[in-house]
Amino acid sequence: MSKLDSKIPEGTLEQKWTKYKSSVALVNPSNKRNLEIIVVGSGLAGASAAASLAELGYKVKVFCYQDSARRAHSIAAQGGINAAKNYQNDGDSVYRLFYDTVKGGDYRAREANVYRLAEVSNNIIDQCVAQGVPLAREYGGMLSNRSFGGTQVQRTFYAAGQTGQQLLLGAYSALQRQIGLGTVDMFTRHEMLDIVKIDDKARGIIARDMVTGKLERHFGHAVLLCTGGYGNVFYLSTNAMGCNATAAWKAHKKGAFFGNPCFTQIHPTCIPVSGDHQSKLTLMSESLRNDGRIWVPKKQGDTRKGNEIPEEERDYYLERRYPAFGNLVPRDVASRAAKERCDEGYGVGASKMAVFLDFKAAIERFGKTQAKKMSIDNPSPQQIKEFGKQVIEEKYGNLFAMYEQITGENPYEVPMRIYPAVHYTMGGLWVDYNLMTTVQGLYCLGEANFSDHGANRLGASALMQGLADGYFVIPYTIGAYLSKEIAVKPIPTTHEAFAATEKEVQERIDKLFAIKGNKSVDHFHKKLGKIMWDKCGMAREEKGLKEAIQEIRALREEFWKDLRVTGKPNEMNPELEKACRVADFLELGELMCMDALNRSESCGGHFRVESQTEEGEAKRNDDKFSYVSVWENKPDNEWELHKEELVFDVVHPSQRSYK
Amino acid sequence: MSHGNMNLTLKIWRQNSGSEPGQLVTYPVKDISPDMSFLEMFDVLNEQLVAKNESPIVFDHDCREGICGMCSMVINGRAHGPKTGITTCQLHMRSFKDGDTIVVEPWRAQAFPVIKDLTVDRSSFERIQAKGGFISVNTGTAQDANCLPIPKDDADASFNAAACIGCGACVATCKNASAMLFVAAKVSQFALLPQGKVEATTRVKNMVAQMDAEGFGSCTNTGACEVECPKGISLENIARMNREYLVANCVS
Numbered sequence: 001m002s003k004l005d006s007k008i009p010e011g012t013l014e015q016k017w018t019k020y021k022s023s024v025a026l027v028n029p030s031n032k033r034n035l036e037i038i039v040v041g042s043g044l045a046g047a048s049a050a051a052s053l054a055e056l057g058y059k060v061k062v063f064c065y066q067d068s069a070r071r072a073h074s075i076a077a078q079g080g081i082n083a084a085k086n087y088q089n090d091g092d093s094v095y096r097l098f099y100d101t102v103k104g105g106d107y108r109a110r111e112a113n114v115y116r117l118a119e120v121s122n123n124i125i126d127q128c129v130a131q132g133v134p135l136a137r138e139y140g141g142m143l144s145n146r147s148f149g150g151t152q153v154q155r156t157f158y159a160a161g162q163t164g165q166q167l168l169l170g171a172y173s174a175l176q177r178q179i180g181l182g183t184v185d186m187f188t189r190h191e192m193l194d195i196v197k198i199d200d201k202a203r204g205i206i207a208r209d210m211v212t213g214k215l216e217r218h219f220g221h222a223v224l225l226c227t228g229g230y231g232n233v234f235y236l237s238t239n240a241m242g243c244n245a246t247a248a249w250k251a252h253k254k255g256a257f258f259g260n261p262c263f264t265q266i267h268p269t270c271i272p273v274s275g276d277h278q279s280k281l282t283l284m285s286e287s288l289r290n291d292g293r294i295w296v297p298k299k300q301g302d303t304r305k306g307n308e309i310p311e312e313e314r315d316y317y318l319e320r321r322y323p324a325f326g327n328l329v330p331r332d333v334a335s336r337a338a339k340e341r342c343d344e345g346y347g348v349g350a351s352k353m354a355v356f357l358d359f360k361a362a363i364e365r366f367g368k369t370q371a372k373k374m375s376i377d378n379p380s381p382q383q384i385k386e387f388g389k390q391v392i393e394e395k396y397g398n399l400f401a402m403y404e405q406i407t408g409e410n411p412y413e414v415p416m417r418i419y420p421a422v423h424y425t426m427g428g429l430w431v432d433y434n435l436m437t438t439v440q441g442l443y444c445l446g447e448a449n450f451s452d453h454g455a456n457r458l459g460a461s462a463l464m465q466g467l468a469d470g471y472f473v474i475p476y477t478i479g480a481y482l483s484k485e486i487a488v489k490p491i492p493t494t495h496e497a498f499a500a501t502e503k504e505v506q507e508r509i510d511k512l513f514a515i516k517g518n519k520s521v522d523h524f525h526k527k528l529g530k531i532m533w534d535k536c537g538m539a540r541e542e543k544g545l546k547e548a549i550q551e552i553r554a555l556r557e558e559f560w561k562d563l564r565v566t567g568k569p570n571e572m573n574p575e576l577e578k579a580c581r582v583a584d585f586l587e588l589g590e591l592m593c594m595d596a597l598n599r600s601e602s603c604g605g606h607f608r609v610e611s612q613t614e615e616g617e618a619k620r621n622d623d624k625f626s627y628v629s630v631w632e633n634k635p636d637n638e639w640e641l642h643k644e645e646l647v648f649d650v651v652h653p654s655q656r657s658y659k
Numbered sequence: 660m661s662h663g664n665m666n667l668t669l670k671i672w673r674q675n676s677g678s679e680p681g682q683l684v685t686y687p688v689k690d691i692s693p694d695m696s697f698l699e700m701f702d703v704l705n706e707q708l709v710a711k712n713e714s715p716i717v718f719d720h721d722c723r724e725g726i727c728g729m730c731s732m733v734i735n736g737r738a739h740g741p742k743t744g745i746t747t748c749q750l751h752m753r754s755f756k757d758g759d760t761i762v763v764e765p766w767r768a769q770a771f772p773v774i775k776d777l778t779v780d781r782s783s784f785e786r787i788q789a790k791g792g793f794i795s796v797n798t799g800t801a802q803d804a805n806c807l808p809i810p811k812d813d814a815d816a817s818f819n820a821a822a823c824i825g826c827g828a829c830v831a832t833c834k835n836a837s838a839m840l841f842v843a844a845k846v847s848q849f850a851l852l853p854q855g856k857v858e859a860t861t862r863v864k865n866m867v868a869q870m871d872a873e874g875f876g877s878c879t880n881t882g883a884c885e886v887e888c889p890k891g892i893s894l895e896n897i898a899r900m901n902r903e904y905l906v907a908n909c910v911s
């Protein structure tokens with residue numbers, strides 16, 4: 001039998017989750033009090049899971065590396081969160097949200113998971129509003145919606161350009177409430193460095209107190225990893241500086257299989273790189289594509305400023321290539337189209353690696369509508385511009401301010417320059433329908449797991465998935481496991497498995513310090529990032545991937561020979577923190593390339609140069625690759641590939657077309 | 660592209676731990692690009708220190724896009740530096756001139772003890788939130804979101820208060836190290852919404868009591884917090900909290 005059992009419930013797609021909920025084993029309240037759950041990560045998935053599980057009566061411990069749960073990188077999500085409310089009466093439904101998500105993911109996600117996600121999406125909005133999350137509203141007092149890429153209905157709820165912040169603060173408030181009630185123990189400035197397994201079950205973690213440097217042992221009947229994505233493998237990404245793969249990677253090395261590691265989302269609208277000093281990239285929300293028009297000059301190597309190029313000399317290439325969706329094509333399509341134009345020599349800005357995102361037409365359109373609303377019959381061009389700017393400011397004010405701050409240019413006056421950047425990782429630890437990994441008792445939620453987005457995530461779906469997993473999935477599915485654990489007494493952390501795992505962690509740290517080489521952690525991280533971006537980025541081909549694997553191996557060897565970690569282990573030491581993370585990225589990067597090499601089809605964000613249509617679109621190969629690549633770690637950085645075949649009972653895979 | 664031509668003198672607060680004394684240490688930096696962010700300039704300096712086998716400067720930072728609230732530096736005497744409406748990570752070197760001397764210190768407040776160098780302990784904020792910065796609604800109990808129409812102006816005002824990133828610049832800049840703006844923002848977010856009214860009385864009393872217990876100073880209405888707040892949280896929130904507090908004490 002395959003090692004992979006996705007545990008998808010029987011029944012029709014619409015009935016699976018309902019039936020599952022009515023039949024899953026329950027844990028009685030008096031037993032819940034004796035069951036301890038460890039949650040690693042405090043973003044949308046972690047905070048919502050921890051709060052919900054504590055409300056149910058479990059004893060919960062939460063760990064995060066930041067100084068507060070509220071700082072998790074979910075906070076930076078800008079655009080919005082999808083839900084199938086159909087408040088706009090534009091034909092939306094659970095089925096349509098499900099369908100769009102499966103199609104958007106280029107038919108590489110599990111139908112049952114995605115349908116469940118669409119089903120609970122509505123509960124999320126209800127829950128958040130009840131918590132006092134101030135989502136955007138219309139004048140009648142009802143919630144407002146906007147469109148997002150890859151869909152033709154308005155189903156995205158938002159709070160200006162700070163939706164992630166507001167949703168996270170909602171989950172954080174629920175978490176703080178439980179901390180105040182004493183049902184959650186919060187460990188800030190703690191980083192998980194390994195999983196402790198006893199009798200093949202996850203029973204705890206080893207965490208490092210980042211203030212004192214001390215290693216700690218923590219027991220849990222179950223462990224939930226809600227630790228986000230691994231985009232920082234690329235060094236430059238829209239992730240926060242501290243985002244890392246260590247928790248997931250250590251779990252992987254302890255037996256949790258890794259799903260679709262090569263599925264990376266390159267977001268089309270980020271502020272371009274300005275130089276070697278760059279430490280991170282900043283996203284400009286996809287929602288800007290609702291009103292902004294993307295273009296490049298029709299002439300190659302045009303050095304004129306955006307404003308100086310007349311209308312007829314502009315190529316609105318997305319509108320030209322994809323008339324049905326225009327600027328609202330999915331992210332992978334928009335990113336590749338930008339790369340194609342820049343590679344052909346039409347790029348703009350000093351680096352020529354950028355395209356324009358222009359709001360001039362939107363400012364005029366809004367200005368005219370606003371003038372009408374104010375009963376001004378013959379508004380002057382100045383008035384129109386002024387009114388239009390006001391509308392834009394209300395919708396996107398914080399994004400425009402951010403752009404101006406970073407680039408020194410005023411986007412109300414000149415078109416923005418944007419370029420794709422690494423943003424999200426669809427791959428992650430493989431989980432079954434219960435969100436359990438291949439290690440018993442070890443769960444994975446949110447971006448850290450591989451589950452719902454297939455080969456490409458649609459905009460406004462990450463917040464939805466994180467909160468769905470935490471608020472509405474894990475509180476049910478964890479019962480299936482914990483109901484069988486009620487007889488297990490808390491295992492003292494003096495147990496030999498805890499001692500042995502702590503020793504392993506200590507030895508890894510000692511080994512890093514013992515290298516005493518000459519190169520900093522950042523030196524290696526930047527080199528790895530360049531290999532990944534050049535050879536496992538927006539376009540991948542066999543030759544480059546094979547080279548990348550060799551280069552990463554060589555770089556890893558050099559890392560372990562020539563790394564310098566300053567300071568001491570038993571103190572606050574960011575260099576050590578970075579070294580631990582980059583050591584893991586150097587292994588994960590190799591696996592990503594191997595996965596990309598194995599998947600010789602193109603799908604979603606994974607574009608293999610060898611597999612494209614005549615028009616340069618991604619060409620799937622359903623006969624050969626309609627599966628999840630699931631990698632099992634073997635000693636000495638070897639992996640074995642398992643395949644979870646994807647079965648499409650309801651949606652029939654077709655070539656995606658946004659024309 | 661990368662190499663700029665700015666040469667600067669940095670005077671940076673170094674302190675090994677909360678129990679040891681700290682001091683300003685001078686570091687020259689060269690070839691800084693005006694397009695670098697302030698924290699990227701720190702990255703350059705830290706790489707130089709690592710090259711010399713010295714301990715890099717420890718400072719809090721994470722998202723580097725002005726939303727996580729982690730970064731926290733007092734630059735030339737101003738929380739988050741010379742510009743208004745931004746965090747330290749959003750400050751760019753083009754805001755300085757070649758040859759400048761820049762003094763960088765941590766947030767200074769009794770309730771924010773220094774952990775190391777420019778990093779401080781802001782867990783006092785966490786404890787205040789845990790006392791009432793929430794609406795007591797368990798997962799699953801909510802009604803349909805549109806069953807409760809909320810006037811747009813109220814929702815917008817609530818959002819403006821909720822935009823607080825909890826960085827602590829308001830405390831760092833206040834001569835009394837008062838946390839009134841931070842607490843008032845949370846109290847206001849909920850006070851402005853019908854969902855928040857149910858617990859309004861206990862919320863404001865408990866949060867203010869915890870704020871006092873943490874050792875934050877009193878508010879004397881100088882308004883410095885509003886000026887330095889990177890998210891433009893308005894002083895009106897403090898007035899609103901004072902009203903809420905007064906009402907809470909009258910009814911109980």
